[in-house]
Amino acid sequence: MGTDRYAYLSRLRDVDPAPKIVLSFAILLGAVVLPSAAAGLFTLLSAFLLNVFSGGQKPRVVGHFLKIPLVFLLIGALTIVLRPLPQEAQAIWSGMLLGRWRWGITAEQLRLGLTVFCRAMGAVSAMYFLSLNTPMTDLATALRRLHVPKLFVELMELIYRFIFLLSDAARQIHIAQDSRLGYEGFRRSMHSMGALVSMVFLRALRRGDRVFAALESRGYTGSLDTLPKPYAPGRWLYALCPVLLAGQAVIFYWERRWLS
Amino acid sequence: MSRAIEAKGLTYTYEDGTKALSDISFSANAGEITGILGANGAGKSTLFLNLNGVLTPQGGEVRLNGEAVSYRRQDLPRLRRQVGVVFQDPDDQLFSADVYRDISFGAVNLGLEEAEVRRRVEEAMARTGVSELRHKPTHALSYGQKKRVAIAGVLVMEPSVMILDEPTAGLDPHGVSDILRLLRQLRDELRIAIILATHDMDIVPLYCDKVYLLSEGRMAEAGSPEELFAHPELLRENHLRLPRIAHLMEILSDRDGLSIDRGAATIGAARREILRLLREEH
Numbered sequence: 001m002g003t004d005r006y007a008y009l010s011r012l013r014d015v016d017p018a019p020k021i022v023l024s025f026a027i028l029l030g031a032v033v034l035p036s037a038a039a040g041l042f043t044l045l046s047a048f049l050l051n052v053f054s055g056g057q058k059p060r061v062v063g064h065f066l067k068i069p070l071v072f073l074l075i076g077a078l079t080i081v082l083r084p085l086p087q088e089a090q091a092i093w094s095g096m097l098l099g100r101w102r103w104g105i106t107a108e109q110l111r112l113g114l115t116v117f118c119r120a121m122g123a124v125s126a127m128y129f130l131s132l133n134t135p136m137t138d139l140a141t142a143l144r145r146l147h148v149p150k151l152f153v154e155l156m157e158l159i160y161r162f163i164f165l166l167s168d169a170a171r172q173i174h175i176a177q178d179s180r181l182g183y184e185g186f187r188r189s190m191h192s193m194g195a196l197v198s199m200v201f202l203r204a205l206r207r208g209d210r211v212f213a214a215l216e217s218r219g220y221t222g223s224l225d226t227l228p229k230p231y232a233p234g235r236w237l238y239a240l241c242p243v244l245l246a247g248q249a250v251i252f253y254w255e256r257r258w259l260s
Numbered sequence: 261m262s263r264a265i266e267a268k269g270l271t272y273t274y275e276d277g278t279k280a281l282s283d284i285s286f287s288a289n290a291g292e293i294t295g296i297l298g299a300n301g302a303g304k305s306t307l308f309l310n311l312n313g314v315l316t317p318q319g320g321e322v323r324l325n326g327e328a329v330s331y332r333r334q335d336l337p338r339l340r341r342q343v344g345v346v347f348q349d350p351d352d353q354l355f356s357a358d359v360y361r362d363i364s365f366g367a368v369n370l371g372l373e374e375a376e377v378r379r380r381v382e383e384a385m386a387r388t389g390v391s392e393l394r395h396k397p398t399h400a401l402s403y404g405q406k407k408r409v410a411i412a413g414v415l416v417m418e419p420s421v422m423i424l425d426e427p428t429a430g431l432d433p434h435g436v437s438d439i440l441r442l443l444r445q446l447r448d449e450l451r452i453a454i455i456l457a458t459h460d461m462d463i464v465p466l467y468c469d470k471v472y473l474l475s476e477g478r479m480a481e482a483g484s485p486e487e488l489f490a491h492p493e494l495l496r497e498n499h500l501r502l503p504r505i506a507h508l509m510e511i512l513s514d515r516d517g518l519s520i521d522r523g524a525a526t527i528g529a530a531r532r533e534i535l536r537l538l539r540e541e542h
Contacts, residue, residue, distance in 0.1 A: 004397070008395065008396070008397065008400075013395070135397065136397075137357045137397065138358075141361075157357065158355065161354075161355060161356060161357045161398065165351055207351075207352060210349070210352040211353075211355060213309065213347075213352075214345075214352050214355075215355060216314050217313075217314050217340055217345045218340070218344075218353075218365055218366040218369065218413065218414070218417070219340050219341065219369035219417070221337075221369065224365070225365075225369070226356060226358075226361035226364045226365050226368055227360075227361065227364040227367075227368055227374060227377050227378065227381070228358070228360065228361055229360040229361075230378070
């Protein structure tokens with residue numbers, strides 16, 4: 001499912017999740033806080049290289065995941081770049097909308113749009129460094145160690161485990177209904193979908209009972225404490241944090257000087 | 261042969277008044293596989309949950325290694341450590357998406373030190389042949405692999421009795437013999453008592469040292485598989501049947517009047533009987 005499948009193939013799979021979280025959030029913060037397109041691009045590039053060379057992910061795979069937010073970000077940036085303008089404003093390009101409203105692009109807006117776009121792409125790629133190299137279960141282990149409330153983490157883990165089973169059950173019910181023409185026509189589709197949802201709820205409820213009995217028989221006393229397999233410490237990721245943050249800062253100042 | 265677990269006059273009634281178990285007496289020895297046969301709804305699962313302390317019997321007594329079991333709340337962890345249950349559907353038992361962490365759960369609950377937990381997890385994984393699966397998420401495993409991981413998750417508590425509910429259900433023929441071979445190996449290497457519920461009659465003569473027939477919450481019959489197969493009517497009354505081979509022997513003896521051993525229930529035993537008959541003819 002999604003990035004998780006690739007996280008299990010990552011070369012950094014056995015590295016302690018904590019430094020991976022710290023590094024991705026550090027460079028994410030850098031990309032978001034510094035108002036600079038170049039720093040965003042620098043983050044994008046370094047996260048990409050980390051994914052490919054340290055994580056061993058194929059460039060095509062990383063590229064594919066980067067394309068997902070691309071459309072949203074492009075549309076978002078476009079609304080910043082292209083705006084209604086007052087009649088007298090200087091513009092790189094402008095035109096009349098329906099002959100009445102003046103719309104166009106100014107240098108200021110272009111720079112702002114570009115900056116927002118690059119910062120967002122940098123931030124997204126920083127998150128991909130985490131999610132393409134850290135399986136969900138390791139993330140939960142790390143959250144627990146970072147003192148996120150236990151109840152929250154346990155729920156997250158159980159949901160992640162059972163969502164596969166429930167979606168499987170839903171798919172089977174759907175096939176069973178569909179094969180008996182349960183989805184011919186709007187009325188019948190609505191009826192079948194309702195039956196499907198209530199069946200999935202019932203099954204989840206029953207499974208919950210059985211899971212609880214199974215947990216009890218293995219000595220469950222109210223908390224799902226387990227021992228993760230031993231991790232490689234991954235201290236070099238911590239060392240990378242100040243290096244990349246310094247890189248972002250240097251590039252930010254360099255862009256400032258070049259623009260002024 | 262030491263008695264690992266023994267029940268006397270065990271009774272359990274559900275809250276809605278259904279009598280699930282009445283006056284159940286049975287025992288399982290260390291180093292043996294004990295089969296519990298019974299149709300759906302005969303009370304097998306209820307019996308197992310009683311032995312493991314998830315349910316508390318209303319009457320009778322359970323003895324573990326000769327000692328009476330206490331069902332007081334503070335004594336339950338001790339009971340659950342000794343009596344492990346492998347549930348029918350491994351998806352009910354594996355709660356974690358991480359194989360290693362799921363197996364460690366029981367050992368962590370025993371309050372063991374980290375090094376000891378790790379040693380036990382490694383050993384349980386090696387015994388059940390799932391060491392290579394530690395890098396996979398639970399939902400990527402096959403049904404048979406999940407079953408093995410579930411068994412490892414129970415072995416990690418080092419129980420003296422391991423109960424398996426329908427261990428062969430849902431497996432392909434290859435998976436069935438794999439799991440049963442694993443159980444036989446655990447029986448011989450760890451000398452634990454293995455109790456398995458099944459209605460797959462063909463595996464009974466091959467893998468069970470002793471069998472009980474559970475019928476509507478009562479123990480209807482007990483003995484070696486051969487003794488049980490001597491009463492096919494009792495099996496049929498309980499929605500069970502003879503193993504295919506034993507059925508063939510029954511027909512050859514009853515309808516065709518051959519003087520053949522009706523207790524021959526495995527391919528090996530049947531082969532010996534047929535060869536003996538052929539030799540007598542000549």
